[in-house]
Amino acid sequence: MMGVRYNAGMKSRGIGYLVAVGCLLVVGLQSASGAHKVLQELVGTWDYISMTSLKNGKPFGTVHFNPGQWTVTFNSDGTWAMKTPSNLNGQGLSGSYDVRGRDLDMKRANGKPYDDYRFSIEQDGKALVLTTKEVTITANRE
Secondary structure: OOOOOOOHHHHHHHHHHHHHHHHHHHHHHHHHOOOOOOOOOOOEEEEEEEEEEEEOOEEEEEEEOOOOOOEEEEOOOOEEEEEOOHHHHOOOEEEEEEEEOOEEEEEEOOOOEEEEEEEEEEOOOOEEEEEOOOEEEEEEEO
16 A cells, blocks of 8 residues: 655645745736835825926026926825926826836826836925936925
């Protein structure tokens, strides 16, 4: 009569395998559900103050905005909405965003990229600075 050999090493490998598969399923479900990483400091409405063009990393000209002329709102559910000056797009823009460290990846509602910014929150949470290779944007919390 043949008996079944019990191997404790096989059991622990099997449990490790199940844990790994479970983790992958959780990550996959988060991606499929559209889960976004947000930073609570960023959540809220920001009123653009200025936008400075950069050429070779140096300021090349600055545009100043009136209060309420250009705003962006970051919601805690990982979505954003932007009110732009009427000469750019009177209907505004919207989409989703993800935060990785101090990198802000914004996508349009149709899933296409909007922009990737490096950001900082300054002046005790009252000022937002967004930077790319081409531009630096400063904004105040509304």
